[in-house]
Each structure stands twice: as structure tokens, then as C-alpha cells.
Amino acid sequence: MLSCRSLRKSYVSERGEVLAVDGIDLDVEAGRYAAIIGRSGSGKSSLMAMVGGLSRPSDGSVVIDGTDIWGLSDDKLAAFRNRRLGFVFQFASLLPTLRLVDNVALPALLGKRGDADIYGKAATLLARMGLGDHLDAYPSECSAGEQRRAAIARALINDPVLLLADEPTSDLDEQTEIEIMDELLAVNRELGTTLVLVTHNLALAEQAGQIVHIAGGTIAS
Amino acid sequence: MRWLLLSLALQNLGRRKARSLLLIAAVALGSGVVFTGAVLMQSIDRSMAVGFTRLGADMMVVPEGSLTNITASLLVVEPGELVLDADVLAKARLTSLGRIAAQKIVRVEHSGIGSHHESADLIGFEPERDFTVQPWLVEKINRPLQAGDVILGAVRDGVLGSQLLIFGKPHVVYGRLGRTGVGTHERGVFMSFATLDALGEAIGGHGAKPAVLAPGKVSGFLAELSPGATPLQARFAILSNVKGVKVVAGDTTLSGIRQGLAALLDGILALMVLMFASMALMVSVLFSAIVTERRAELGLLKAIGARRGQVLGVMVTEAVLATGIGGIVGVVLGVLVMRLFERSLVYYLENVGVPFLWVDLPRMVAFAAGAIVLASVIGVLGVLYPAWAASRRDAYDLVRSGA
Numbered sequence: 001m002l003s004c005r006s007l008r009k010s011y012v013s014e015r016g017e018v019l020a021v022d023g024i025d026l027d028v029e030a031g032r033y034a035a036i037i038g039r040s041g042s043g044k045s046s047l048m049a050m051v052g053g054l055s056r057p058s059d060g061s062v063v064i065d066g067t068d069i070w071g072l073s074d075d076k077l078a079a080f081r082n083r084r085l086g087f088v089f090q091f092a093s094l095l096p097t098l099r100l101v102d103n104v105a106l107p108a109l110l111g112k113r114g115d116a117d118i119y120g121k122a123a124t125l126l127a128r129m130g131l132g133d134h135l136d137a138y139p140s141e142c143s144a145g146e147q148r149r150a151a152i153a154r155a156l157i158n159d160p161v162l163l164l165a166d167e168p169t170s171d172l173d174e175q176t177e178i179e180i181m182d183e184l185l186a187v188n189r190e191l192g193t194t195l196v197l198v199t200h201n202l203a204l205a206e207q208a209g210q211i212v213h214i215a216g217g218t219i220a221s
Numbered sequence: 222m223r224w225l226l227l228s229l230a231l232q233n234l235g236r237r238k239a240r241s242l243l244l245i246a247a248v249a250l251g252s253g254v255v256f257t258g259a260v261l262m263q264s265i266d267r268s269m270a271v272g273f274t275r276l277g278a279d280m281m282v283v284p285e286g287s288l289t290n291i292t293a294s295l296l297v298v299e300p301g302e303l304v305l306d307a308d309v310l311a312k313a314r315l316t317s318l319g320r321i322a323a324q325k326i327v328r329v330e331h332s333g334i335g336s337h338h339e340s341a342d343l344i345g346f347e348p349e350r351d352f353t354v355q356p357w358l359v360e361k362i363n364r365p366l367q368a369g370d371v372i373l374g375a376v377r378d379g380v381l382g383s384q385l386l387i388f389g390k391p392h393v394v395y396g397r398l399g400r401t402g403v404g405t406h407e408r409g410v411f412m413s414f415a416t417l418d419a420l421g422e423a424i425g426g427h428g429a430k431p432a433v434l435a436p437g438k439v440s441g442f443l444a445e446l447s448p449g450a451t452p453l454q455a456r457f458a459i460l461s462n463v464k465g466v467k468v469v470a471g472d473t474t475l476s477g478i479r480q481g482l483a484a485l486l487d488g489i490l491a492l493m494v495l496m497f498a499s500m501a502l503m504v505s506v507l508f509s510a511i512v513t514e515r516r517a518e519l520g521l522l523k524a525i526g527a528r529r530g531q532v533l534g535v536m537v538t539e540a541v542l543a544t545g546i547g548g549i550v551g552v553v554l555g556v557l558v559m560r561l562f563e564r565s566l567v568y569y570l571e572n573v574g575v576p577f578l579w580v581d582l583p584r585m586v587a588f589a590a591g592a593i594v595l596a597s598v599i600g601v602l603g604v605l606y607p608a609w610a611a612s613r614r615d616a617y618d619l620v621r622s623g624a
Contacts, residue, residue, distance in 0.1 A: 054524055055617035075528045082526020089620065093521050097232030102225060107525040109225055154525070 001030035001194050002051065002162060007060035009046045009217075020046040022217035023060070028210060030161070033188045033195045035205035038214035044198045045090075045166055047214065051196065052164045053081050065161055082111040086155030086193070088184070090167035093151050094139040100126060101135040104154045111158060118157075125153035129183060145176035152183055156191070163187060165197045169204070177204075226531075230539035233515075241543060244507060248547025248596050249554060251500035256592035257555035258493045260585055261562070262486055267578040277353055278322070278443035280455060281469040282310060287441070289469050296353040296406045298441035300328040300342055304432045305466065307439045313462040317450035322350045323439040325417055326405075327431050329424055333386045334377075334410060343387070343424070344409045345417035353443050354398070354411050361396030368419070370395035372411040385410075388423035392416070448483060497595075504603035508540055512607035519611050520619025529612040536608035540600035548596025552589045 009021040021043045028034045038044045049055035051062055053069045062069050069080055087093075094103045104122035123135055129149035131142075139147050148168060155163055165184060169177035181204055188195040197208065205211050213221040234241040278295040284303035310321055325345035334341040346354050348366045358372065360381055366372070371392045373379045379394040386392070387410070401407055421434040433440050446455055452470045459468050512519070519532050527535075567577045579585070611619060 049615075049617035052524070052617075054620070055615045075530075078523065078526050078528045081524065087524050089521075089524075093620075095229065095518060095521070097229060097236055098225075102228075106225070110522075110525065110527050110531060158526075 001032075001065060002026070002028040002196070003063045004047075004051060005061050005063075007047065007050055007062065008058045009043070009050060009055065010058045019217055021050065021057075024214075024217075024219055026051075026212060026219070028194060028196060030194055031188075031192045032210055033185065033197070033208045034210040034212060035208035036196065036198045036212045036214060037200060037202060037205045038220075039200060042214045043217040044200075044214045046217075048164055048166050048196070048198045052085055052087060053077050054087075079111065082107055083158050084161050086158070086160035086163040088148070088151050088155050088163070088165040088168040090170050094147055094154075096139050099136050099138055100131060100142065100150045103139070103150060104157055107154060108157045122153070122157060125156055126150065129153045143176075144172055145179060148172065148176075148180050149183060152180070152187070156187065156193075159191075160193060162194045162196065165195065167198055167200070169199075169201075181207075226535055226538055227542075229535060230542050233539055234543055240507075244504070244543050245547040245550060247500065247503060248544045248599065249550035251497060251599075252548040252551030252592045252596040253554040253558070254551075255493055255497060255595065256552050256588055257558050258489060259588045259592070260555070260559060260580055262489060263580045263584065263588075264578060265482075265486065267580065279446045279452060279470070280318075280444045280459075281441060282444060282459060282463070282466050283441035283469065285465045285467045287467060289467070295443055295469065296357075296401055296403050297344060297409060298324045298326055298443070299405060300326045301440065302432065304435070304438040304440060305442070307437050309463055309466070310442055310444070310459075313459070315455070315458050315462060317447055317455040317458045319445040319447045320350070320352055321442050321444045322352055323347060323442050325414060325433045325438075326409075326440045327417070327424055327433060329388075332388055332424075342405055342409045343417055343420065344405075344411045345414045346411060348413055352445070353406075357398040357401060357406075358396045359399040362393075366395055366413060368413060368415050369393055370412065370416065372396045372398060374398050374409040374411070375400040375407040377408065377410065388420060390420065390423060497599075501599045501602060504540075504544065504599050505606070508536070508600075508604040509607040511539075512536060512604070512611050516611060516619045516622050520614075520616045520621075523612075523616035524620065532612040533605075533608050536604050536611075537601055540604035541597045544600030544603075545593060545597040548593035551596065552592055555589075555592070 004024060004026040007021055007024045007026070008019075011018045011020060024047060026047075036044045036047060046055065050057045053062070057070060061071075064080075065084065067080065069077060072080060094100070095106070098106065101119060101122050104125055105118045108118040108121070123132070126132060126135055129152060131146060131149055131153070134142060134146060134150075139150070142150065151168075163184070168184070169180050172180060184195060184197065185207060187193050197204070199205055212219060281289065281295045281298060282305075283289060283298055284301070284305050287299065287301045287303050289299050307323055310318070323346075327343045328340050329343055330338065330340045332341050332343070344354075348355065354372065361372075362382055369392055371385055371387070372395055375398050377397075379385055379397070381394055381397065383394050384391050385394050392412070398406070398411075418434055421430045424431060424434065432438060444455075446452065456468045456470060459466065519535075522532055522535065570577050580588070
């Protein structure tokens, strides 16, 4: 389902070239929950960005569902991200000027999906996340946990094959963290969506079917 | 989707109210100046075309030895026996002269005009070249001047469209001139060269025709200076290139004012262009800062599948909205300023007899639309580069640098 080969990412900083990811090979089977763990600065977020088509690798390839995503043109890659991938970031990633229902519907609207009932589906997803009575609320009127659940709903609006979550609970309290993880695991289990989660919390990774430990830009175990 | 992007742009503008209002105010000021300036400059230009023409010619060129009555305005040549060739100035190709209008003048008695013994000046002019007779028309028949038509000076009586017999030949009173303070002009009966020539036999009676009615002859010329030329330069050029003429210069102050105002309008135009350019730069800097501030949001849009064109579209929509609203406010402000201008300066000018002609409504609407479009174009140009540069960056870089 997901296959990375010789992935490499280097940045140029004032102190010279920094190697964030150094030749990683990774395979994740369809429908699996894989956790990428590692300390801060280990390169796990850079790896996730390359896997998600958000950051062009310095070298190597990422193949998702048979498509070499970095061989696509800019617009085709954008369309691929839109239709096949879902993202949950480690920060409040909703557009502050849109209502929750607009935020959730936005990827479907951007992708010009033919589905006439985009807003109906957005409402259903928000209801599934326990936010059925927050459709018209603005992000600033919601708690951090509610915002994160809305971000999960947004990630699911186009029925992605791969859901990528980059430390989605790092800024949440313990109870909310558990609730958000339950939602993500439910999506993986009930919808069969492949889930790749980046975290530095070992406890969250324990339920994963595959754990990848990154250190110094390479796979440690 | 378009409505969502529009709503997104509107709400983003509302999110930073003070900054958006300042941006709109700056654009309103710029586009208001451009709109008001363009309308006023065109209006002043039109008014100058009429008003300054009414001030008369800059110089009069007559045969050497002619008697001339120096008046405040050079509007008409004086009657006399001496004549010039009609093409004498054209042949000399004088670059210091602009418009040149030839006139023929014949003083007649027993013509049927006025009382029995009253003399009258019949003045022939070329309607297509004239700039000292027709600008003074206060009323006229609604058609072009044609053969057989006469225009009466301010002190002559005659009903518009009525018949006037000159040496027994019927003529139509085509128009009446306003008061000029120049006797010959006010008492004159004006007509085209063809109409005057047709009276030749009657004017000559049993004797010879006046010399000025011979083909290719004129009594003199009224001329305007070319832009930048001085009366001294023109006088020197005429006298050194054309033999047997006398040059009478008008009030040099008027020539100076005419040329000075033309230069002032050019200067104002240059200042408007500079102001517009500086506004474009300011808008560009501001939008550069706005795009930088919104990198995380743009990165997020890219991450969830927005194409580069859509990312650009969000920012351009926002810029067009802000600067377009600024343009509309600027036009409204401009109209208010012009109303004020109309009630003060224009009212005063018209009270002292100086005409002020506003541009017509379709042109004013075109200027307003142009100012609004120009303001929007500034917005588009201002945001285009920063938004384009942001849209080229990796979504992850944008999210990370803006978070």
C-alpha cells in the first residue's frame, strides 16, 4: 500500500547542510496502523511530510497504492493529496474564518467532487466525531479537542486510502488525547483506512500493528 | 466553491479590520486622486480649449504698412487696402507657429446692413481653421456653417435664421457672437471666404473689386504660438522668412498663461503617475507581509489538495476585494470633492464669465470604471508575486514556517 525507497531529505541551513532523513526504506500494508516513533529532531515529521506529498524528497521514491507520488506534476500531486490522503496535524489546523462544517467540506469543494451532498457528508462526519451540534461554530468557539476531532472529520471527507497523523495529540490533555486516539483507531478499524501515526509517545504506539523507530534520520528498529 | 473562496477572502479582510481599513483608505485616496485628477484635467483641458481660444491669437501677421488697432485680444484683422498671399505663411513652414487662421476684411457702405450711411465690416474666415470667431458664438442654428450664412457681431441686430440682405443678396443669420470688447469684432458681419467672394461684384459696384477679394489674397493672419515657442522667437522667424509683413504681438501674459497651464497639467499628470506607482509599491509590500503571515493557512490549503492556481486565487480574490472596494470608495470621494469644487471654484469662475466645461457623463463614468479597475489591477499586481512564490513552496515548509 505504502512503499518508500531510499528516502532522503536534507535542508540547507546557516550552519550548512542538515540531513533530516537518510535513506529510509519503509513498507506499510493496506488497512494497517503503523506508528512512527522517535525523539524530537529524529526526522519522523520530515519522513511523514515526504510520505504525504507535502515535502519533496532530496532523493528516493514514495509509492502509494501503485502511484509514485513524486513523479506527478504539481497539480496532479495536489489532486492525489486531495482524493487519496487525509492529514491530521499537530496543531490547530482549521481555517479560523470558516465554520466547522465549511472546514470539513473544504477538501471536497477544492477537489470539485461531483457529490452534490458535500455538506450533508460533512455534517455526518462531524456528528460521528460528536460535533453534530457544532456545525455552525467557528474554530475559536471550540475546545482544542473539538478542533482536532473536526480536523479528523475533514481528513475523512474524501474517503482517503491513507490517513497521516503527525503528533495529533501532542498539545492535548491526557483525557482528550485518549479520545482523539480512539477516534483515529476507530477510523482505521471500521473504515479500513490505513493509518500512519507519528508520535514520541510510546504508549500511543503500543496499539499499532507496526512500529517504526526513527533515530538520526534512519530506521533504528 | 467560488462563494466559499469569496467568503474566505471577505472574512480574512474582516479578521484584521484596522489593517484592511487602512489598506482600503490608502487605495481609496490613490484612486480618488486619479479619478478626480483625470476628470478635472480633462475638464480644464476642454475649458482651456474654449476659454483660451476666446483670449484670441498670440500674434497677428498683416501687410507691412497696415494700420493696426492694438486691442487686448487679437480676434480680427483690421480693414485696409494692403493684402498678402494666402499661402505666404504656409510656404515659410514656421515651426514656432501653431494654428494659423487667415481673414479677409472689407469695409463697405450702403450694403443694406444697419442704417443707410452706416459702414459695415464684412469679414471672411475659414470655418475649419478659425479659432477667434466661432468660439464666441453665443447662439447658432443647429447645423454646420454653409455658403450664404452670416454670423453677426455682438452689437448687430438680427434674429437667428432670419434673412439678411447684403447688397440685395439674401443671406441667413446663422449665429450671433458674444461681447468681446473689440470694436471690429463686435460690429463685424462674418462669413466664409466663399460667401464673401460671392459678394465681390456687388461690393465693387461699377469700379474695381477690392484687392482682398482677388483669389489667393487675404487681409492678414491670426496665429497661435507652438508649445514652448516665445513671441520673440516667432516674430524673428516670421520677419526673417516672410518679406513685406508686419507682426503684431498680443498680450504676452496670455500666451504665458496658456503655455504655463499646459505645462502645469503635464506636471500634474506626472505627479499622478508617480503617486500611482508609489501606491502600487506600498500595496505590494503590504500584501507581501500578509502572505508571509498567512503561510500556515496557505500550506494547509495545499496540504488538503488546493492546487497552485487555487492558492493564488484565494490571495488574488482577497486583494481584488480590498483594492476594488478602495477604488469604489475613492470614486465616491472623488465625486464629493468635485461637487465641492463645483460649488466653490467653478461657481466663482462662471460668475466672472470664465466658462468651466465638465467632461460629459459617459466619459466621467468611463474614468470612474477605469479608476476602480486600475485599483483592482494594483491589488492583483501587488499580491501576485508573493502569492506565486508561496504557491511554489512545499506545503510542509509553509505549514512549518507559519505555525
